[in-house]
Amino acid sequence: MQALINAGGKGSRMGRCGVEKPMQMLGDRPTIQRVLDALMASENIDKIFVSVSDNTLRTEEYLKDRGVETIRTSGESFMHDLHTSFERMSGDYVLTCPSDLPLLTTRVVDAFIEYFDPRVMESAIAVVDETTVRNLGITPSYTRESRGNQWVLSGLCIMNRPRTIRGDYLDEVLFDTNWPELAVNVNTMKELDLARSFFRE
Template identity: 35%
Template sequence: MVTAIVMAGGKGTRMGVKKEKPLIEVGGIPMIQHVINALLASKRISDIIILTSPNTPKTFKFACIEGYSVFQTPGNGYIEDLQYYISKCFPQNPNKIILTITADLPLITSEIINHVLIEYAKSHKPAMCIAVPLELFVKNGLKPSIVLGDVVPSGLNILRSNNKQQDEEVLKLGKIELAVNINSCEDIVVLEDVLSNIGLKI
């Protein structure tokens, strides 16, 4: 089985709002809750850990109140915080499969998560990066944060718990659900347009 780690410790400075990004509501529900719901609905996920930091104290409180497993990291950055958690929690289990996902993917579904894990099981590499074709961003008026050639990393990854650099396979999925991550107030407007255009509902 797979441990899912929800990355929710970033500063979210690009949002330009005081509210912590994981708690910004989409469809009346905090973004992070949409992600958690999708993970809970996947039978391939054994447990869920939310990583927060001093940058997101209200998210930490939210997770505790809701009864979720939460781990406080130093807040030094995405990779640094993930490595910190792995070193503290998996020192004797270097082959544990970990799925990491950012808290700003409100459209993610259990079906997509299951599909990704099935593809990972077929792969011969220890890590997998799930990427979205750049053309999907262009088509829907979305602004990617990072572009790697003709794809954009989605914020969903799989790796082993050994804290070492791992050979990874890039799985390209043309899913709008993976393209819409919320990094600015403008992204929320685009999200509403996308929902309207493709008939997705939150």
């Protein structure tokens, strides 16, 4: 399976911090590198692409220096960027991952991929129960109800590539977890400080 890391957004919720969101340092590595490390160590992933844009030129330079294949997108719309990237990729299914999920581990990636069954699933998204997220000090901006519980979207997905390009509706299955590795998306300075605290510990 191929994987796509989305790293072309404006990162506007970070404020004017002077550093592109994927390049924010966590310990001795930028956020984007921590996500790359988790995906590169997975035996279930054959190739990794990273979508970048004019919003993330420093990230693009960093990735090219390390031989990571990038796809230039507009950076204006998540779905437009996704379609642009999927048209450059191959295979029926793609794992998509945000660049701001720095606690992600290969164990989590593999568990999600091995859960996904293309014979009965069109797409899947990994979610975290709301209590886990709030216990970390994060207030979710959006939750989804399922089976009597509230879930927070992690951004880690598996999607049917050809059908997404065609604009087909995909029935989505939730891979529900209580894993902190999927709970911390670095969208604000508060979440960045929280993520950094894990590496200080």
